[in-house]
Amino acid sequence: MKYGYYPGCSMERNAIAYHHSTMAVAGALDIELQEVEDWNCCGATEYFSLELLPAYALVGRNLALAANQSVNGNQLIAPCSACFLNLAKTDHYMSTSPDLADQVNEALAAGGLHYDPGSVKVRHLLDIVVNDVGFPAIAEKVTKPLYNLRVAPYYGCLIVRPGTQKSFDDPEYPTTMDTLMQTLGAEVVDFPLKAHCCGGHMTQISENVALEMIRRLLKNAADYEADVIVTLCPMCQLNLDAYQDSVNKLFGTNFNIPILYFTQLMGLAFGMRAVELGFGKEFVSATLALTKIGAEPPPKPKKKRPAKGELPMPAMPEEDNQ
């Protein structure tokens, strides 16, 4: 499977671990990523709130380039949620508002470019992994299952945002990464805040607000005794990882939860060496957590007999079809 690839700026710096692990995993799953040549910044989240049209034009350029360098039906992968959303929504708004499309294309014309809305299909890396590759194929690749590792899957607020396009997962309560982690043998903990905001760039604007948001996430994961939080977005990873210390200082807590990329855990389960997967780049070291990974799957918690008078819980769908 070959796709166009828009790495986005973080992949080159703070999310280098995401980059390495993505490349490693992609290789293992025969996903060929052809980087868009001469791509530029996606505008992140700020630019759109400052100057809309230039922001769209900025992203429009990337789309135009991707379209010209068409790969496999113009499918463009973005591993970063912000990049993904910006690309997807620009394409969406350009196709729903001809005026905008004209204005953007007017701007692009200056650089001898043009973009026909809808011609590029923007997709997030997770989407590709779970839908194009699929769980069975992934299961086959698993050589070192992540038994006993308690994982809190954290999706963040961007990738499943409804409206811009048909979301590949439930916009309110996504579950694909949960299933992915189970496929890798890990134990997935309930993580109600899985789609809540990580604070984004609020750390730069009003740090305490951001830290409170981060605290909630860490606390929730801690409450459910997660060993690691697994993310799919450099921004989320950065906030939860780099600011964990500040959170502890500010709130007098002592969270110590490593924040990893789902691709890193996939790599591990595929039996790859930690170094090729960019482990060690994280602030909160994952080493301790990873030692928990056992050779044997944890014993299935057997259904305890309900205490006298206790009311039965409704069966969940997956339990149904067992």
Add this chain to the structure above:
Amino acid sequence: MSDNGKPKFGMYWASSCGGCEISVLNIGDKLLVVDEVFDVVFWPCAADFKYDDVRGYPDGYIDLCLFNGAIRNSENEEMAKLLRQKSKVLVAFGSCAYEGCIPALSNFTSKEATMEAVYLDNPSIDNPAKILPQPINKVPEGELDIPHFYHTVKSLDQVVPVDYYIPGCPPEPHQIWAVLEVVVAGLLQGAELPPAGSVVGAGQVAVCEECPLSKHEKTIDRFYRPWEIDPEPDLCLLEQGIMCVGPATRSGCGALCPQVGMGCRGCYGPLEGVEDQGARMLTALASVIGVGKTGDTEAQLEAKLDKIMDTIVDPAGTFYRFSMAHSILKRAKVNGHGAKKGEAK
């Protein structure tokens, strides 16, 4: 102009392949009987006659005139009118005269495109000067006027009134003979002739009645080109997905084609009282296509339909192979120059 009291016989070859002429010869030694009974006064294919001979005959001089071929150009039309005038009984002989037949397939395109296909855009032609036949040509001797090529091929009865129709491409010899017998009886013993305008020398129901292959309830899931499948013997071809226009085609041929594994092409034309053979076959065929059941969404339905319809190659050409000129639409609407058959417009 001999007058031996014998009824006068004429046969003319307009726009057609000539198969009809051959099929008359195929009645074998009965041909001698024809010669015995009739006085052949016009039959360019068999004997040397000139148009002027015919022009010289008094009106209604020819007792029986078999006219084969469609009306493709001004010459065909002129002769049709002339022979109508000179004949007592004018018979549209064979599919071309009856309903346009193969020549009328060019009604799917423009005459310009036809010319191009024949004289320009054609691997076996070397015509760098791109010369096309011109109806009016200046030559030292003066001006030559050759027949004008028409835009739309017509059946005989679209230019002159016709007494009888003998369908078939070509008509089956035994049917030809049967008709001749009737006419002879009529002309000599004054026996009653069939009502004018009727189709003679053919059956009243569809080919299936004559077809020995076993038939069942039908559901067709895909169609096969003849080369794609080795048909079961004794089983209705349509049920095997082999295109067969038999159900919408008049019997009389003896269902020859289906019996050798080749679906009926429909040359005996529509059934009594049916105006448009193509539409009948289309509706019948589509009705038994195995697509569409409760539960299908509208999108699924369309997708499934497209899939199977794609296996029906050239529907119009298939359903109107012989009856285009006589169909309700008669020809295709061709926008602009050089449009080819089957092109979306």
Add this chain to the structure above:
Amino acid sequence: MDKKFEPLIIGFTCNWCSYRAADMAGISREKYPPNVRLIRLMCSGRLDPTFILKALAGGADGVLVTGCHPGECHYLEQNFKAARRFSLLKRMLNQMGIEPERVKLVWASAAEGVRLAKEITTMVEEVRALGPLNWPGVVAEDGNGYVAHLAPEEVSA
């Protein structure tokens, strides 16, 4: 011609759904262009392609075929037969050079008066944009019996 072309469209309706939908449109005073004239059948399954050809040959500029939504046929599954015929007919009409917009299939339940009205309006505009079909004109011999000489450079590919 500066006057607006008024297409004439024949609509075939099913007694149980689309004809009632048309009634419903009337009852709710839903306005739509007067270019469509309806024929009531018991079911879209009754629709013989011959009718459509006749309509087009007889001077109609378009034909609207309507029936119950798939799965909602009053006769259980006859609208599927209609769909099959329509699908094949469309391909044939395409070969006949008849623009797809001229012959349209619309599923409309008895309740969808408003929708039917909208569909009719759209179709009328589409056909108006195409201009007259004038089939008699299509069939009529073009007068000059010969092909004008094509100078080499004039020949289109």
Add this chain to the structure above:
Amino acid sequence: MSKEKIGVYVCHCGTNISGTVDVEEVSKWAGENLEKDGVVVSRDYKFMCSSLGQELIEADIKEQGLTRVVVAACSPHLHEQTFRTAVKRADLNPYLCEMVSIREQVSWVHTDKKIATEKSKSVIAGGVKRVAFHEELEPLQVPINEATLVVGGGIAGIQAALEIADSGFPVYMVEREPSIGGHMAKFDKTFPTLDCAACILTPKMVSVGDHPHINMYTYSEVEKVDGYVGNFTVTIRKKARYVDTDVCTGCGICEEKCPQKVIDDIFEAGLGYRKAVYRPFPQAVPKYPVIDTDNCIYFQRGKCKACQIFCPTEPNSIDFEQQDEIIEITVGNIILATGYDLFDARRVPQYGYGRLANVFTSLEFERMCNAAGPTNGEVVLRDGVTTPEAVAIVHCVGSRDRNYNNYCSVICCMQSLKFAHLVKERTGAEVYNFYIDMRTPFKDYDEFYQKVLEEGAHFIRGRVAEITDAARMPGEEGKLIIQAEDTLIGKQRRIPVDMVVLSAGLESRADAKEVAHKFGISCSTDEWFIEKHPKLDPVATMTEGVFIAGACQGPKDIPASVAQGAAAAARVLSRIQSKELALEPVRASVIEEKCSGCRICNNLCPFNAIIFHEDRMVTEINPALCQGCGTCVAACPSEAITGTQFSNEQILAQLEGLLMLDVEGGLVSMLEPEMA
């Protein structure tokens, strides 16, 4: 020149038509321009449907010897019968009258008077040319079998069955579950009067049970339906109970002794337990238990037989060898009262049902409140002991939501109010209702709303975003937090509670489409059964002889279901009383001489009316089974099949008429007639 003498009658319908159509002009035009088509008289009149209007037609038929009549007025669906009867009174065959609609399809939908007038002319021309090909017909009389099948033993079905049986006609009732009673049997109280559901339902159930005219098939399903109105043959599968109902006394000892405890997903909504041999509930009708083989130890592991061992009856009532029974009955009419399914709250993951212990569905809560339920009417948390101090009730779960169902489930508002009241009454807890709009339209409903307000229940107008146990602020620990926007104060709110009740919406039965297909009726896009007319015929369906009642037609509360059940019964009774039903003579038939035996048509008929005679190699159509759709007529490649009232001649003639004038009224250039 037509041999017929046709009369054309154009109706003004007050100003309904004449307001937009120049009626005089139209009738004048028809008189002058359709003469060659046989029009001998053409009139317009203020109200053709009035007795005076009808007499006008009758007079002309008698005096001018009209042979055909065309009435241009409203939709034939409204007045075709009226004018046919008028024509009949004048001794002309009623089917020689054609009605064309110039109201619904002209005057009401167009504005330009000139154009509307021209359209009316063409429509009439179509009618005139068509009517010439009409033939004399007689309506088909079908006898009506006195017996009626009621499918579904919920309150709607029970009502319908009793109405019919009480008037002395036989009724078969088929119920899928082991007992009749339906959803209502599970409820505790009924809004707004709060009287106990069981108390008002059980008497009705009992009278169904021992009614001399009602034949009950519980734990049974309809397999197949053949035939047509007046004479259906219905095949019923009576599932094996493994209990001999002839000897069983319903003492319940087997149930007591059965060692196998099973979660009861049906009656107890998963909140309580039953045994492997069980009666859904104490007042079950019939009183006999069934063995649930999926959970029965004997059926699973081949030993136990406790029930048999302890069964006191002689001979023993437990019969492990019992087989499903296939029963065939014949009925004249069918009433479908198959009810609804509860929306599966797990489909809204952010509400945590199934994940968060103390999130309950409305049905679970109903059982909890029920004195005979798993908690004996105690309102407690999942642990079975703790009484909640704060309870949230979320409205419109799965309803009025583009992600699930757009429609309003009708009962949820009142049900939620009832819950609010019950919580207050039984626990005194704080109650928070989260609603989109309060809908309390019927008798005494809004008063009940007021009452609950006074009881101090809180109402927050806004959709719940999520229900979570992720505490964020002090006071949230160990609670369920409801995050919602209060649209009245325009603020996000987080309200910690101990218990959440999801007022799940109503959905059509999972197998609704299948059932609809079985009985030859149709489903809406939401898969509710479609009634014949949304206003004027809410209990009949497009299929003669099949009626619908209760929630299978759309969300309904108990009063509405009962009313509809009774209404359906009334419709059926009138049918039975009149003994015969006249059907439109729209039928297809084969012209044998033209049939080549190609068998194209053979599998086109869903009513199996088409038979093929191998011996003569021709096809024949059984008029009794033919429903007149005309599909085979259109399919026959030989035009060997014709259909009454919709023959090719009739349709093509109408087409010709419709194409007489163009939109502005100019003559349309028809395809030049062929020579010869």
